[in-house]
Amino acid sequence: MGALFSLTSAVLLAIAPAGTCWQPSDQTAGWKRVELPTEAPALAAAEDVDQFRVGEPVQLLESNPRAYVGATKPKPGRMAYTFRFPAGTSRLEVSFLEPLRGAKVDATASAEARTFPLLSERRQAGETLVLDWNAADVDGVVVEVHHHLRERPVVRSWRTGRSVWPEREASVPAAFKAPRALYFLHPGGGRYLTLCQSPGRALTLSRWPAEGAPTDVLLTRVP
Numbered sequence: 001m002g003a004l005f006s007l008t009s010a011v012l013l014a015i016a017p018a019g020t021c022w023q024p025s026d027q028t029a030g031w032k033r034v035e036l037p038t039e040a041p042a043l044a045a046a047e048d049v050d051q052f053r054v055g056e057p058v059q060l061l062e063s064n065p066r067a068y069v070g071a072t073k074p075k076p077g078r079m080a081y082t083f084r085f086p087a088g089t090s091r092l093e094v095s096f097l098e099p100l101r102g103a104k105v106d107a108t109a110s111a112e113a114r115t116f117p118l119l120s121e122r123r124q125a126g127e128t129l130v131l132d133w134n135a136a137d138v139d140g141v142v143v144e145v146h147h148h149l150r151e152r153p154v155v156r157s158w159r160t161g162r163s164v165w166p167e168r169e170a171s172v173p174a175a176f177k178a179p180r181a182l183y184f185l186h187p188g189g190g191r192y193l194t195l196c197q198s199p200g201r202a203l204t205l206s207r208w209p210a211e212g213a214p215t216d217v218l219l220t221r222v223p
Contacts, residue, residue: 016040021196022219026171034195036180042199043182050205051184051192054177057090057163059204067160072078077148081155084140087111091161092131092141100124104146109148111137121146127156161204175213183214194222 016039026032036043045051047084052058069082083092105120107129118131118141131141145153167177176183186193 014039016197021194021222025218030210031185032212032217040197043195044186044198051203053182060164061159061161061206063159080144082142085160086136087139089160089162090198091157093127095157097156099127106144108142109138111141147208163199176209
């Protein structure tokens with residue numbers, strides 16, 4: 001027992017604390033690959049960067065033009081917006097043209113023959129509404145905005161999200177499936193990225209890598 005406890009303690013001590021960072025050697029635009037340091041298995045770029053780690057699920061955010069069915073006016077002072085998507089979807093992000101300025105919002109999910117609420121008269125201040133759920137068979141959501149004494153909301157854009165495993169996707173090139181690796185899309189434009197140990201943070205992706213191979217980059221520990 002003492003030997004096992006010592007080994008476990010040594011492993012825990014080898015893991016870098018959250019926020020410990022490294023600098024990639026290449027800061028140009030394009031897909032990059034870094035081998036995960038032993039002490040940083042949860043290495044990640046900034047949250048707005050497309051990225052994934054092999055062997056872990058990633059949230060794929062897609063802008064499917066067919067997901068938005070349209071808008072109706074069920075009652076005076078209310079607008080309902082209907083979205084449909086494949087089962088397995090677990091997130092819907094809806095952005096309106098203007099902030100909702102405290103309007104009450106209802107959101108109802110549909111799954112085959114049943115429905116259940118995601119929001120009930122929840123006031124929303126900003127222009128973007130984010131809905132998450134755990135049921136795997138949800139295939140649609142209706143968002144209803146109570147816009148009394150406000151301008152009628154107009155949907156500007158939307159995205160749906162689903163959890164996928166990169167190594168299981170046939171469309172992902174083999175060069176992006178090496179184990180113990182972080183892949184990230186550097187946006188370029190003079191932006192400087194650092195990669196930090198970020199345990200517990202879910203990674204997101206807006207599109208899969210195209211054909212080709214990522215650039216392997218080296219890491220330098222930030223003092």
